[in-house]
Amino acid sequence: MSGHSKWATTKHKKAVIDAKRAKSFAKLIKNIEVAAKMGGADMSGNPTLVDAVYKAKKTSVPNDNIDRAIKRGAGLSGESIEYMTIMYEGYAAGGVALLIECLTDNKNRAAAETRTAMSRNGGTMADPGSVAYNFTRKGVISITKVDGVTEDDILEAVLDAGAEEVIDRGLGFEVITEPSNLVAARMALQDAGIDFDGAEAEFVPSVQIEIDADTARKVFKLIDALEDLDDVQNIFANFSISADVQAELDNDE
Numbered sequence: 001m002s003g004h005s006k007w008a009t010t011k012h013k014k015a016v017i018d019a020k021r022a023k024s025f026a027k028l029i030k031n032i033e034v035a036a037k038m039g040g041a042d043m044s045g046n047p048t049l050v051d052a053v054y055k056a057k058k059t060s061v062p063n064d065n066i067d068r069a070i071k072r073g074a075g076l077s078g079e080s081i082e083y084m085t086i087m088y089e090g091y092a093a094g095g096v097a098l099l100i101e102c103l104t105d106n107k108n109r110a111a112a113e114t115r116t117a118m119s120r121n122g123g124t125m126a127d128p129g130s131v132a133y134n135f136t137r138k139g140v141i142s143i144t145k146v147d148g149v150t151e152d153d154i155l156e157a158v159l160d161a162g163a164e165e166v167i168d169r170g171l172g173f174e175v176i177t178e179p180s181n182l183v184a185a186r187m188a189l190q191d192a193g194i195d196f197d198g199a200e201a202e203f204v205p206s207v208q209i210e211i212d213a214d215t216a217r218k219v220f221k222l223i224d225a226l227e228d229l230d231d232v233q234n235i236f237a238n239f240s241i242s243a244d245v246q247a248e249l250d251n252d253e
Helices: 018-039 047-058 063-074 107-120 151-161 179-191 213-227 243-250
Strands: 084-091 097-104 135-144 163-168 172-177 198-205 232-237
Touching: 018 047, 018 063, 018 097, 018 232, 047 063, 047 179, 047 198, 084 107, 097 107, 097 198, 097 213, 107 213, 135 179, 151 163, 151 172, 151 179, 163 179, 172 179, 179 198, 198 232, 213 232, 213 243
Parallel strands: none
Antiparallel strands: 084 097, 097 232, 135 172, 135 198, 163 172
16 A cells, blocks of 8 residues: 555545545535636636546535536636645654645645644654655556456556556555646546546655554554644655555554
8 A cells, every 4th residue: 555645545544424524525625626716617628627526526525516616716706716735744653754735725824733733643844855855746546446447457548648557556556647647547547438536646755664553553643633634635655554554454443
């Protein structure tokens, strides 16, 4: 399992409760608003908006909420949407590197809440640039494993669309591309009839740290605290977990 995939493959993160679902909806809506603000409401000419809407629908965000978010972001509802993206860097237990991406309308609030969550949950903030150099921005398409779709099927579909590799993440696959090839790879999967969970640009670590179960529990505790913050949009990390450690974590539930 890879940390940069935002723990989509862990049972730890699959137990969704109502409060977290509401926060997830709010963050997906924010993504749509920003995409519409940057590229307009016309999805035929705004691939970033297409991906944001697709991910929201896969997470069962109601269509009315999606439509309102597009109109707000594009300025069609008379409302003003002003968000800034801020990246914080830090470390979790075991020296695990974290990139914490915030999308906020209040920089001071985002900074204060992020620092507090880090300090209260075993994390430490890092100087700008001290963590980021370990990560490269890539296009990442997440695909849940289903019967009848193999790794070779996925590779065949995306190879000519500029995909760099297909990685088995246990419960799913990830297609890695350059950000500029993300749309082409997504469309190639759609043309091949292969369903996917999301397609977006992420920060992928160049070197990963394999951690044990005790360290993983500490890392997840910190991640949970950060994800509970309204301003935190994404968290990227450089840890990996073996199958044995994952099995031990599953037994915690």
